[in-house]
Amino acid sequence: MLINLEEAGDLGTRRDDVLLLGKCDDIIKHLAKELGWLKELKDSWAETRTSLDNPPPADEDSEEEQEDHVPEAKETEEERLQREIAWLTKSVDETLRVTDDLKTRVGKEVKEDVAKPARPPAEPSEVESLKKDGSNL
Secondary structure (H helix, E strand, C coil), rough: EEEEEECCCCCCCCCCCCCCEEEHHHHHHHHHHHCHHHHHHHHHHHHHCCCCCCCCCCCCCCCCCCCCCCCCCCCHHHHHHHHHHHHHHHHHHHHHHHHHHHHHHHHHHHHHHHHCCCCCCCCCHHHHHHHHCCCCC
């Protein structure tokens, strides 16, 4: 199953493939509504609305969904920008931490490889012996 704005690769060419093209939040909202799970989905989204890892969806509920919806306090443009800046800052910090961890690990592995003694070159008699056995060098 692919939920995406556009097709990707050969997904959709096989009999069991499912392509749902459009905005992910809209498609999930539609599926939840069809399955009778819209209230649970909205509750889950409300719980994570202020999470820095999951900024709230940019789009608002449709007019049909707003009829039975209690309006939430609207955040100001300044609050929205501050929330997005905090989320981006946290994401960049996490990426840099992962990058630093990777650099440290790779540096350690390189030092270990450099510290290993080099294999001495094979003697001509060993090369001939290996050729006769059909072994690759």
